[in-house]
Amino acid sequence: MPHLTDKDKAFFKTNGYLIKHDLLTQDQLETALVVVWENLDCDRDDPDTWTKPGLSSPRIASHPAIRSTLHDSPAFAIAEELTGKSTLNEGANPGVQFRFPTEDKTWERPSRGHLDGYYTPTNGVAEGTVGRFSVGVTLYLNHVRPQSGGFTLWPGTHIQAAEHFKTHSLLCFKGGNASETFDMPDPVEVTGPPGTACFWHGQLMHAGSKNAGAEIRMALISRLRRKDLSDHLFEFPDDIWAYYDGIH
Numbered sequence: 192m193p194h195l196t197d198k199d200k201a202f203f204k205t206n207g208y209l210i211k212h213d214l215l216t217q218d219q220l221e222t223a224l225v226v227v228w229e230n231l232d233c234d235r236d237d238p239d240t241w242t243k244p245g246l247s248s249p250r251i252a253s254h255p256a257i258r259s260t261l262h263d264s265p266a267f268a269i270a271e272e273l274t275g276k277s278t279l280n281e282g283a284n285p286g287v288q289f290r291f292p293t294e295d296k297t298w299e300r301p302s303r304g305h306l307d308g309y310y311t312p313t314n315g316v317a318e319g320t321v322g323r324f325s326v327g328v329t330l331y332l333n334h335v336r337p338q339s340g341g342f343t344l345w346p347g348t349h350i351q352a353a354e355h356f357k358t359h360s361l362l363c364f365k366g367g368n369a370s371e372t373f374d375m376p377d378p379v380e381v382t383g384p385p386g387t388a389c390f391w392h393g394q395l396m397h398a399g400s401k402n403a404g405a406e407i408r409m410a411l412i413s414r415l416r417r418k419d420l421s422d423h424l425f426e427f428p429d430d431i432w433a434y435y436d437g438i439h
């Protein structure tokens with residue numbers, strides 16, 4: 192039984208993202224949270240400790256409880272409803288991405304976003320290369336309220352990216368910063384209870400936002416690649432959905 196309707200797919204096609212709620216069972220959620228808190232230098236029961244992380248993004252992506260949020264929930268299957276059944280690399284693990292509450296509680300939207308996969312001095316992408324993927328999945332482990340560090344995206348920029356790369360090198364945006372080149376619409380801040388997931392096109396402009404809330408913003412972000420990616424790594428076909436078998 193599919194998780195996505197034609198309307199969902201049409202929304203993804205136009206906007207480059209789709210939000211779904213309640214993807215984790217209570218048990219999956221609590222099991223993942225136990226692992227998360229065990230690996231954070233903060234006390235789960237003492238909010239005063241939530242602003243001073245030891246390691247802000249613990250390396251627990253391959254832990255079974257964390258991996259399970261992607262592979263034993265509907266998340267991976269939903270991504271494959273976009274790209275086509277059995278098309279995505281099953282080895283992907285979700286990266287842990289936290290945003291800690293700031294002391295200054297004035298909030299404003301992030302002024303610029305980025306495309307993923309570009310070298311920066313700290314992100315592990317090799318200089319002179321660009322990583323590509325088909326679908327990103329940002330999954331919340333706790334309730335992310337407005338102005339509290341929500342994953343933020345610029346709808347429709349995936350279409351601008353596809354057009355741009357037909358005539359420009361993939362390497363043309365330093366650090367993935369295309370904000371001055373693209374026509375940037377108002378951004379959308381993704382909010383919702385634990386188990387909320389945002390599925391986003393791999394070339395959608397996005398950013399993290401300031402966390403002016405009281406809790407740590409706990410997200411797991413997966414970047415899912417097609418198994419045949421190396422066959423069309425540098426292709427930008429006229430049909431931008433050529434490698435999304437589920438949404439032709």
Ligand SMILES: O=C(O)CCC(=O)C(=O)O
Pocket residue numbers: 288289290307340341342343397398399400410412
């Ligand atoms: O933490 C976030 O909400 C965004 C993270 C981000 O922009 C990224 O991982 O590329």
